[in-house]
Amino acid sequence: MSDDSAAPTPPEGLPEAVVTELNGLSAEDLRRAIVHAQELLQWQEDTPSQIELHPGEDVIRVNERDTYTEVVKTVPCPEGCEDCPHGPYLYHVREEQRPEGGTHTHWTFIGEVDTEKN
Incomplete structure (x- = not known):
């Protein structure tokens, strides 16, 4: 934990x-x-959250942007491995309109990030 005077x-x-x-x-x-x-907040505003995690994933950071949500998370291997979890990885998440109506949550993988610098 950091110095209390800088909190x-x-x-x-x-x-x-x-x-x-x-x-x-x-x-x-x-x-x-x-x-x-x-x-x-999403629930109170009656807007479904587009950030749905799979088992073993851990969100490090979520930032709302004008046209997408920036998500940094770790992810496990499907069967597990000695190096799990992997990441953290950056994703851009947004709601896309479907031609038949409704929306779909689209996750775009951006790449690995170094959270030690932030």
Whole structure:
């Protein structure tokens, strides 16, 4: 964990209990909290989340862009291996219209990313 004097200031109006709980979480638990918070926002807005994970995948970061959602995640091998999980990998995710109607979530693989630099 980093130096407390350099900790980010929570947004105004965020309940103190939430701030205290978030400050006590590990990086992995914070990532899970971000994913859950985004899912809750989607649910409250009654818009289905386009970020659906397969078993063993772990989201590192999600950033909303104007025309797509940027997702960085790790992925396991289908049968497993000694080096799993692999990544993290960057994907651009967007909803595409189907000719017959409705939409389809399209994941575009961009490549491996170095999360140590971010």
